[in-house]
Amino acid sequence: MVGEELISGPFLDADGMKALGAALAITVTGLASAWAEKEIGTAAIGAMAENEGLFGKGLILTVIPETIVIFGLVVALLINSA
Amino acid sequence: MSRPKEMTRAVIVGHKSILKQTIDSLYDTNLFHIEDFVEDESGFKISKPLKNAEEVSKKLVKIRSIANYLGIVHKEPVVQKTDSVLRDLDSKLDELDRAIATKTDAIAQLENELKDLDSQKRELMPYLAINLDFDDYRGYESLKVFAGMVKGNLDGSQISSITKAYELYFDPQSKAIVLFVAKSDADKVYELLQGIGFRELRVPERGGVPSELLRFIEQKEAEVTRKIESLRNEIESLKTKYADFILASDEILSIESQKAELPLRIATSANAFIIEGWTPTENYDKVVSAVNSATNGKAYVSSLEIEEEEEEHVPVEYNNSKVAAPMQQIMDLYSRPKYTELDPSSVILITFPLMYGLILGDIGYALILGAIALAVKKAIKSDAVGDLMNILIYCQISTFIFGIIYGEFLGFSLASLHTEHGSVPGLIPGWETIVLFEGLGGEEFTFPIHRTHMVMTMIAVTVLIGLLQLNLGFLLGFANISKHHGVKHAVLEKGSWLVIELGVLLAAIGYLGGTGLAYVGAVVLVLGIVMLTMGEGIKGPIELPSLMGNALSYARIIAVGLSSIYIASTVNDIAFEMIWADHSKIGFVAIAAILVFILGHALNTVLSIIAPGLHALRLQYVEFFGKFYEGGGRKYNPFGYIRKYTEE
Numbered sequence: 219m220v221g222e223e224l225i226s227g228p229f230l231d232a233d234g235m236k237a238l239g240a241a242l243a244i245t246v247t248g249l250a251s252a253w254a255e256k257e258i259g260t261a262a263i264g265a266m267a268e269n270e271g272l273f274g275k276g277l278i279l280t281v282i283p284e285t286i287v288i289f290g291l292v293v294a295l296l297i298n299s300a
Numbered sequence: 301m302s303r304p305k306e307m308t309r310a311v312i313v314g315h316k317s318i319l320k321q322t323i324d325s326l327y328d329t330n331l332f333h334i335e336d337f338v339e340d341e342s343g344f345k346i347s348k349p350l351k352n353a354e355e356v357s358k359k360l361v362k363i364r365s366i367a368n369y370l371g372i373v374h375k376e377p378v379v380q381k382t383d384s385v386l387r388d389l390d391s392k393l394d395e396l397d398r399a400i401a402t403k404t405d406a407i408a409q410l411e412n413e414l415k416d417l418d419s420q421k422r423e424l425m426p427y428l429a430i431n432l433d434f435d436d437y438r439g440y441e442s443l444k445v446f447a448g449m450v451k452g453n454l455d456g457s458q459i460s461s462i463t464k465a466y467e468l469y470f471d472p473q474s475k476a477i478v479l480f481v482a483k484s485d486a487d488k489v490y491e492l493l494q495g496i497g498f499r500e501l502r503v504p505e506r507g508g509v510p511s512e513l514l515r516f517i518e519q520k521e522a523e524v525t526r527k528i529e530s531l532r533n534e535i536e537s538l539k540t541k542y543a544d545f546i547l548a549s550d551e552i553l554s555i556e557s558q559k560a561e562l563p564l565r566i567a568t569s570a571n572a573f574i575i576e577g578w579t580p581t582e583n584y585d586k587v588v589s590a591v592n593s594a595t596n597g598k599a600y601v602s603s604l605e606i607e608e609e610e611e612e613h614v615p616v617e618y619n620n621s622k623v624a625a626p627m628q629q630i631m632d633l634y635s636r637p638k639y640t641e642l643d644p645s646s647v648i649l650i651t652f653p654l655m656y657g658l659i660l661g662d663i664g665y666a667l668i669l670g671a672i673a674l675a676v677k678k679a680i681k682s683d684a685v686g687d688l689m690n691i692l693i694y695c696q697i698s699t700f701i702f703g704i705i706y707g708e709f710l711g712f713s714l715a716s717l718h719t720e721h722g723s724v725p726g727l728i729p730g731w732e733t734i735v736l737f738e739g740l741g742g743e744e745f746t747f748p749i750h751r752t753h754m755v756m757t758m759i760a761v762t763v764l765i766g767l768l769q770l771n772l773g774f775l776l777g778f779a780n781i782s783k784h785h786g787v788k789h790a791v792l793e794k795g796s797w798l799v800i801e802l803g804v805l806l807a808a809i810g811y812l813g814g815t816g817l818a819y820v821g822a823v824v825l826v827l828g829i830v831m832l833t834m835g836e837g838i839k840g841p842i843e844l845p846s847l848m849g850n851a852l853s854y855a856r857i858i859a860v861g862l863s864s865i866y867i868a869s870t871v872n873d874i875a876f877e878m879i880w881a882d883h884s885k886i887g888f889v890a891i892a893a894i895l896v897f898i899l900g901h902a903l904n905t906v907l908s909i910i911a912p913g914l915h916a917l918r919l920q921y922v923e924f925f926g927k928f929y930e931g932g933g934r935k936y937n938p939f940g941y942i943r944k945y946t947e948e
Contacts, residue, residue, distance in 0.1 A: 274632075274633035274634050281915070282918070288859050292852075295759075296755070296759070299743075
């Protein structure tokens with residue numbers, strides 16, 4: 219109970235902490251995905267410029283890091299629904 | 301579940317005198333995939349193109365350059381008889397060539413004229429303000445004429461300090477100057493002029509007053525432009541007149557040129573030829589009889605054994621029902637299966653729309669996208685587009701079904717929703733949510749499923765669906781390996797994963813129930829890992845954690861689905877708040893609200909193809925295929941052509 223009172227200030231009550239946690243989960247994983255996809259996307263477009271048949275492979279490789287942000291989204295949803 | 305079509309390897313041997321007939325018959329059947337001959341020590345060489353090759357390719361180049369020049373695009377075919385096209389080919393081609401050549405020459409000439417007129421006009425412009433006849437500028441013995449531009453200002457007083465005998469025309473706005481002085485004073489005056497930045501300009505050769513000349517040139521320009529325009533229109537009418545002919549003859553000539561160049565791909569000796577290639581076994585007899593009837597049985601056709609190491613390189617032709625055939629596009633996007641592999645098209649036919657529907661699950665979007673797909677399919681008669689639209693339609697059927705299960709329409713909830721804060725009625729009055737059983741984390745499993753209110757349960761359900769698909773993948777891998785490397789390999793490489801999963805399951809049940817089953821599970825798990833290590837080496841255990849990653853990856857089904865719902869319901873909220881904000885006057889705000897509603901849902905509709913499509917696809921390619929699929933098969937590409945614009 220003491221702990222709860224400590225964090226139930228004007229800004230960081232329990233709900234606020236939850237929201238912050240969820241936001242962090244999305245932001246950080248979103249940035250991570252973006253970073254990874256940027257690298258892969260550039261390479262994929264380079265490869266496609268040489269051989270258009272690589273579109274399918276390029277597309278798949280580019281969306282692979284998307285998993286990171288999806289995990290982030292799942293974590294955020296779990297935090298919110300818990 | 302199907303395997304690629306069974307292929308037969310065949311060789312056709314004959315005397316060179318029947319080569320042409322053989323090529324024609326193979327071309328017409330469009331069933332024989334010819335293997336390019338690579339010269340080796342056998343003494344056979346590749347041959348020269350047929351005699352007509354050069355002529356055909358010359359004509360082909362001509363017709364393609366004409367088609368290119370006229371900008372002829374492929375269109376709804378008008379089928380023509382090959383004979384009649386061939387008969388008129390030379391004369392029509394010449395006629396067309398000549399017509400275009402004379403017209404383009406004329407256009408080029410007129411364009412040059414236009415350029416000439418333009419430069420004349422530019423020469424004239426500086427003198428426009430002075431408006432003195434150009435004939436007055438020349439033909440003097442004792443007078444010097446300075447005509448040009450200056451930078452500074454000039455008035456008579458400066459010149460009169462040098463000489464009284466002068467005549468000056470100066471336009472202070474354009475700074476054009478024409479000055480007549482006696483030749484004897486010319487040098488001094490020139491110095492003065494240089495002092496104010498004089499630059500001499502050419503005096504147009506033609507005589508006349510500038511303003512009149514300008515009018516004349518502009519008239520001429522308009523006339524020339526009109527002529528060019530009418531020539532361009534004539535060329536345009538050539539295009540409509542000859543489009544069918546060009547498309548048909550392009551097709552015929554392409555066919556002839558492919559036939560004529562075939563000898564470059566086959567083995568020949570001084571008198572004989574050998575054509576080697578592949579045909580689906582079901583069509584082998586057709587190929588044999590076609591060749592025999594074309595050559596009066598003089599060509600010798602026989603089938604060859606396929607050795608095991610060759611099997612990897614056999615060209616692959618899909619063997620799917622008409623319903624599953626569109627899925628081949630999705631396969632080709634990834635990689636065609638090998639000849640030795642199972643072709644998962646028919647599995648994807650179920651799993652891809654299933655995942656898509658699970659993600660999107662909305663009656664409204666299913667209807668919109670389904671209608672769009674049907675319309676596009678009807679409007680564009682292309683095989684590739686048709687296949688893609690068919691895939692989209694399959695996906696929408698699944699989306700519709702899941703839309704009913706989720707009770708969603710454009711982000712609205714169709715059924716009532718019970719929460720701790722009370723019950724919210726749905727869009728359809730009287731459709732009450734039914735609680736089926738207790739879900740995870742205090743959530744209730746209901747029908748229809750309110751995804752936004754049972755996230756935990758849905759994550760668990762989607763991961764479970766993922767595990768089912770992954771195991772299907774292991775089973776397919778098992779079938780693949782056991783056919784080619786025996787059951788033992790299959791059990792070690794793929795079966796071990798099932799054992800591992802069983803072990804984890806037993807251990808988990810045992811752990812939760814606090815029974816001895818946990819130890820049994822652990823033993824089974826270790827056994828599985830040992831089997832996997834035997835099957836795949838050290839690589840196997842390293843890949844173990846990826847199984848969990850793969851399964852969790854299916855949680856994207858609910859995650860991406862929720863993002864779509866949130867976008868839709870945000871659009872709905874904004875639109876409805878705008879409408880209900882002010883009841884008294886329904887005018888501008890209501891229209892804006894409708895616009896927001898339409899645009900918002902249009903955006904979400906586009907996203908509804910991309911996001912669920914891409915993620916459903918990724919689940920197939922990365923998670924599912926990773927468990928059994930190799931790919932990399934060669935495309936079966938029979939020698940021949942499907943005629944569009946001509947017929948025999």
